[in-house]
Amino acid sequence: MMKITMDLAYIEKMEVKKENENVEFRSYLKCHSLPSEEIDTIVHRILAEVTAQIDCTKCGNCCEKIRPTLDEEDIIIFAKGLGMPVQQFKTLFLTHEKLRKPNLIFEELPCPFLADHQCTNYDSRPKECRSYPHLHKGDFTSRLYGVLNNYGICPIVFNVYERLKAVL
Secondary structure: OOOOOOOHHHHHHHHHHOHHHHHHHHHHHHHOOOOHHHHHHHHHHHHHHHHOOOOHHHOOHHHHHOOOEEOHHHHHHHHHHHOOOHHHHHHHHEEEOOOOOOOEEEOOOOOOOEEOOEEOOHHHOOHHHHHOOOOOOOOHHHHHHHHHHHHOOOHHHHHHHHHHHHHO
16 A cells, blocks of 8 residues: 655645656646546546545645635525525625636635634535545546646645556
């Protein structure tokens, strides 16, 4: 069993150090002769091994570095979980994404609801937060830009991508 890396400073350093290698591997995956479904199967197997050893609630780095997009359903559920009126929640905590105006994101980083590496409104968190780091989804090779964006942020992504390089 390959050792899991959880050291965020090391992962961040490796993002810079391995940038060219990671981009080359991305290109390799895009042009690889393996069918997308086969790569998905490998990624999902590695993901299961990695996530069995990592507790996201002990990390929370995604909440430190990323602003999820919230749709109206997310906003209603999150506000209800806080026991707060929707409009008050929007006014106090959300702002429009600059490039995609109708979308709302948390105004501050880190997320104002992060405490002790965990969401204080965990059961009501937005869909993007529930789904992060999105490696469980299909068609991995069509989402490699996002994977590389998360490589230096999320220990799960880092470990999965490094193991995938070793396997392929």
